[in-house]
Amino acid sequence: MPAALFPNGGGSRAASGESSSAASAQPSSQQQPAVITRGLVRNYSSFRSQLPVLKGFDMTAERGQIYALLGPSGSGKSTLVKLLMGRLSIHGGSCTVLGATPGTQGHPVPGSAIGYMPQDLALYGEFTTMETLRYFAMLNGMNDKQLNERADFLLRFLDMVHLKHRLVNAMSGGQQRRVSLAAALLHQPKLLLLDEPTVGVSSVLRARIWSHLLELVKTTDTTVIITTHYIDEARQADRVGMMGDGRLLVEDTPANLLRQYQRDSLEDVFLRVCQEAESSEEIADHVASLHEEQEESIAQHGGDPERAHRINSNDDDAKTPLLGASGARSDSKKVRSLVPTEAQARKDGICSRIGQGVKEYFYSFVRDARWAKPRNVKAMLWKNFTRLRRNYLLLLFQFLLPAVQIILFCTAIGPNPEGLHMAIVNHDAPGGFGDLYLSYLDSSTITQVPVASHDLGVAGVRAGDYWGVIDIGSNFTDDLILRFVNQTTVTPDIIIGSSINVTMDMTNQQVAIILEQKITEAFQTLVHTLLTLSGLDPELGDLPVRIMPPIYGEVNPRFTDFILPAMIINIAFAMSIGLTAMSFVLEKKEGLLDRTWAAGVSPGEVLIGHTLIQFCVLVVQLGLLLLFSLVVFSAPMEGSFILVLILSLLLGLAGMAFGLLISSVSKDEATAVQLALSSFYPVLLLSGVLWPVEAIPTGLNYISFILPTRWASDAMRSLMSRGWSLDHVDVWAGFVATIVCIVVLMILALRGISSRD
Numbered sequence: 001m002p003a004a005l006f007p008n009g010g011g012s013r014a015a016s017g018e019s020s021s022a023a024s025a026q027p028s029s030q031q032q033p034a035v036i037t038r039g040l041v042r043n044y045s046s047f048r049s050q051l052p053v054l055k056g057f058d059m060t061a062e063r064g065q066i067y068a069l070l071g072p073s074g075s076g077k078s079t080l081v082k083l084l085m086g087r088l089s090i091h092g093g094s095c096t097v098l099g100a101t102p103g104t105q106g107h108p109v110p111g112s113a114i115g116y117m118p119q120d121l122a123l124y125g126e127f128t129t130m131e132t133l134r135y136f137a138m139l140n141g142m143n144d145k146q147l148n149e150r151a152d153f154l155l156r157f158l159d160m161v162h163l164k165h166r167l168v169n170a171m172s173g174g175q176q177r178r179v180s181l182a183a184a185l186l187h188q189p190k191l192l193l194l195d196e197p198t199v200g201v202s203s204v205l206r207a208r209i210w211s212h213l214l215e216l217v218k219t220t221d222t223t224v225i226i227t228t229h230y231i232d233e234a235r236q237a238d239r240v241g242m243m244g245d246g247r248l249l250v251e252d253t254p255a256n257l258l259r260q261y262q263r264d265s266l267e268d269v270f271l272r273v274c275q276e277a278e279s280s281e282e283i284a285d286h287v288a289s290l291h292e293e294q295e296e297s298i299a300q301h302g303g304d305p306e307r308a309h310r311i312n313s314n315d316d317d318a319k320t321p322l323l324g325a326s327g328a329r330s331d332s333k334k335v336r337s338l339v340p341t342e343a344q345a346r347k348d349g350i351c352s353r354i355g356q357g358v359k360e361y362f363y364s365f366v367r368d369a370r371w372a373k374p375r376n377v378k379a380m381l382w383k384n385f386t387r388l389r390r391n392y393l394l395l396l397f398q399f400l401l402p403a404v405q406i407i408l409f410c411t412a413i414g415p416n417p418e419g420l421h422m423a424i425v426n427h428d429a430p431g432g433f434g435d436l437y438l439s440y441l442d443s444s445t446i447t448q449v450p451v452a453s454h455d456l457g458v459a460g461v462r463a464g465d466y467w468g469v470i471d472i473g474s475n476f477t478d479d480l481i482l483r484f485v486n487q488t489t490v491t492p493d494i495i496i497g498s499s500i501n502v503t504m505d506m507t508n509q510q511v512a513i514i515l516e517q518k519i520t521e522a523f524q525t526l527v528h529t530l531l532t533l534s535g536l537d538p539e540l541g542d543l544p545v546r547i548m549p550p551i552y553g554e555v556n557p558r559f560t561d562f563i564l565p566a567m568i569i570n571i572a573f574a575m576s577i578g579l580t581a582m583s584f585v586l587e588k589k590e591g592l593l594d595r596t597w598a599a600g601v602s603p604g605e606v607l608i609g610h611t612l613i614q615f616c617v618l619v620v621q622l623g624l625l626l627l628f629s630l631v632v633f634s635a636p637m638e639g640s641f642i643l644v645l646i647l648s649l650l651l652g653l654a655g656m657a658f659g660l661l662i663s664s665v666s667k668d669e670a671t672a673v674q675l676a677l678s679s680f681y682p683v684l685l686l687s688g689v690l691w692p693v694e695a696i697p698t699g700l701n702y703i704s705f706i707l708p709t710r711w712a713s714d715a716m717r718s719l720m721s722r723g724w725s726l727d728h729v730d731v732w733a734g735f736v737a738t739i740v741c742i743v744v745l746m747i748l749a750l751r752g753i754s755s756r757d
C-alpha cells in the first residue's frame, strides 16, 4: 500500500475529533491551508435508508494553489464542493475553509470569499451576459465601476465580447459555460470552487482557462479547487487529489504521483490507485467479517476470548495469510472504522436522527435569523423584477387572471336560468283563469310549449324535451272562483279542479327549485287578482307567515351576494399560490439557488425578494378584482372598503406564503403543480364559499377550522354584507387567523428552503 494513501493520517485524527478542535483553535491564521477536511462524512437520505457518499474524507488544499480533484462519476466530488461552500450540512468529521467551518456566523464562506461554478449551468436564461454579471456583482457588493472593469476583462479573456448583450437562452452550451465561469471569477474571490468548468468548452478555451487559473494563483493568493473529468489536464495543478468510494485515495503533486506510481500519465496513476483501493477494500471487508465472526464466537463461548481463540485457532491460521502485514491490518481497520457498520447505523437509529433533526432545525433558525442585508435583498429584487419584466406576457396574464375569474363567476353563477321549456296542457275555457295564470308565468325563465295531452307532455319530459308538464283542468276557472270566493261550498272535487298539476324532471336541483318558485309565484299573483276582482282583500290568499324587512341583506337575496365576498377571498388566496409556487422550484432544480447560497444570500433574503416582487403583482391583481366585483357586478359594500382591501391583501399574502412553502419542498415543477392544484378544491369546498360551513360534518369541520379562508370568508361577508367592523369577533377573527397563517407558513417555507439536506 503506497505511503500517500490516507494522507495526514486523517482517519484516526478525525475519529478522535482532534481536527475539529484544531480548526477552531486557529480560525483566522493566514498560514493555515485554505481547505482542510478530516474524517468528513456526508450521507444522503433516501427512503428508509442512508446513502453514504463521503465516508471519512481527508484533504488539504494549500493557499495560492490549484487543487485538482479527480474521481469517478458519482464518487462525491460535487457533494464535497457543496460541503466546502456550506450548502450541505456535515454529518461527521470536520471541514475548515479559509480558517473556519463554512456557515459559521461572520465567516465569509458562503459569501464573497468564494466563487462557485456549479456543474449544472445554473444561469438565468432570460438574462443577458451583462445582466448575469450585474446580478453577481450586486450580490458581492461591487459598484458599477468595478463591475464594468471586470466585465470588460472577462469578456475579452473568455472571448465573449460579442455575447455581452445576448440572452443566455440564445447561446450555445459552450458559450453558456463561459458565462457561468465569468460569474464565478467576477469578484476575484479568495477561493474558487469550480465543478467541472471545462466540460463542453473547446480545447483552445480549455487551455486558456487553465492558463488564467495558473496566472491567478501565481499573482494572487487565490486558491482554486477544480473537479474535472479530463484527468490529464490536472497535470497543470499544484496538487492532485484522487477520490473513490467516498474517501481521498491519494493526494500529492502530479510529478510525485507519476514518479511514485511509475506511470506516464495521471490517467494511468488514477487507474492504479483505484485498483489498489479496490483490493484494500476487499481486505477491509475480510477483516471486518473476521472481526464479526470473532465477536460471535466470544459470545458463544460465554464471553471468554481466550477459549474462543483456542477453539478457533485452526480457522484463524487458515485466514491469517490473507491479512498480510500488521501494518496492512491496522490500515484496513482504519478504512473500516470510517464506515459506519450496520449495527452502528441501527444504534444511531431513528432516535438520534430525530434528535439531530430537531437540533439542526433550531440551529438553522439561529443561522438564518440574521438581519437581511440590504445589498442582497436589492439584488434579489432586481433579479426577480428583471425576470418578471422579461416574461411580460405571463405578467399580463397574471394581472388579468383574477379579474377574468370574477367576471366568469359573476356572469355564469347566480343569475336565473332562462328559456326552460315546459309543456303546457290547458283544458280550461279560452280567456279563463287558465290563460290568465299562464300569462303570469315568468316568460324569461319559462318557455311555454303547448301540447295536446298530459301523456304527450310526459313523453316529451321523458325524451328530455321539457323540464315538466303544467296541467290545467277543464273546470279550472269555475272551481277557482268557488274555492276562493264562495268558500262555503268547497268540496274535494273543487280543490282538485282548481289546482294546477305540475309533473317535473327533478334531476337538476337548481332548475327544479327555480321552476317551482316561478310556478308558485304565478299562482299567488292569480289568486291576488281573483280576490281583488271579487272585492276581497288579496292578502286572504297569502300564507299566514309574514317575512318582515330583513335586518341585513335584501328581501330577495342574490346567490351572488352570498358567494361573492368569499369568492374574492378564495381567488385572492388561490391566485397567490400560483404566483409563488414555482418561485424557486426551477432555481433549485437547475442549481441556481446553490449559486445564490454560495454568494452568501440567506434563505430569508430569498423569501423577501420573492415576496416583495410578487406582492406588487398581487396589489394590481386585487385592484382589478375588487374593481370588477364592486363596480361592474355591484357586490354589496356595507362596511369599510379599507378593511376589505387589507383583508384581501392579507389573504393574498397567506396564499403567497403557502406557495412559497410548496416551492420550498418541491423537487420539481410537477410536484409543485400537483401540490398547488390539489390544495385548491379542499380550500374552496371547506371554507364555506359555496355552501354554509354549518353543513360540514364534524370530522371535516376540524380541517375547515384550520383554513384561514374559512375565517376570512366569514369576516369578508360580515364586512361587505353586514357592515360590521373590527369590534366584531367574526371580523377580527378573520384577520387574526390570516395573520397567524402567514407567520406559520412563512416559518415553514423558510425552514424548507434553508434545509441543507
Ligand SMILES: Nc1ncnc2c1ncn2[C@@H]1O[C@H](COP(=O)(O)OP(=O)(O)OP(=O)(O)O)[C@@H](O)[C@H]1O
Pocket (backbone or CB within 6 Å): 044, 045, 046, 051, 053, 071, 072, 073, 074, 075, 076, 077, 078, 079, 080, 119, 757
Ligand atoms: N440530493 C441527493 N439526494 C440523494 N443522493 C444524491 C443527491 N445528490 C447526489 N446524490 C448521490 O450521491 C452520490 C455522489 O454524487 P455527486 O454528484 O457528489 O458525485 P460526482 O462525483 O460529482 O459525480 P459526477 O462526476 O458524475 O458529477 C451519487 O451516487 C449521487 O447519486
